Amino acid sequence: DSGVTQTPKHLITATGQRVTLRCSPRSGDLSVYWYQQSLDQGLQFLIQYYNGEERAKGNILERFSAQQFPDLHSELNLSSLELGDSALYFCASSVGASGTNEQYFGPGTRLTVT
């Protein structure tokens, strides 16, 4: 158990809908990262937050947004869902945002868009 929690574990929804994925980092970790794992794109970095502020953006679609709250949990919002958004979404956390701080991954949320 990495100490990073993600809810829900599974999510099935229809095209055009909107969903919210939630992540709670390990106790004491200030940085949260979101990654998407799909069959065609592999593991891709989406976005990073550090202590409530957006720090880096990767290949995140405009339909997707995220935030980190004062208690450091983070949410990833996916809207106008398409079939191609079906994937495993991981949250990871690290103590800081530099140095040798390793990223510890949550169990992921499997999103299926039908």
Next chain:
Amino acid sequence: AQTVTQSQPEMSVQEAETVTLSCTYDTSESDYYLFWYKQPPSRQMILVIRQEAYKQQNATENRFSVNFQKAAKSFSLKISDSQLGDAAMYFCAYRSANFGNEKLTFGTGTRLTIIP
């Protein structure tokens, strides 16, 4: 931009034997970190081992060790005394040491099968 290449989509090894998984990367940076992550059927991403580019000594964690060749931009993972629980997808990952660029860049993975 950095890229990570894993040229072996699948590998297999007899239980108790040794196997080496290959990884190459491309970067213009001099300071960075390299990682191997394991993803078993449960889909959990588990950190196996890490290497700091400024360290010449290869990292070792129990039965797992790496062969880091900085000039060749190569970072292979050796698993000794393979066990059934080692069966998983293994991902090589790169992380810059630059401030504000802490994302992980992953390779496409190598599926490791352990033959009893």
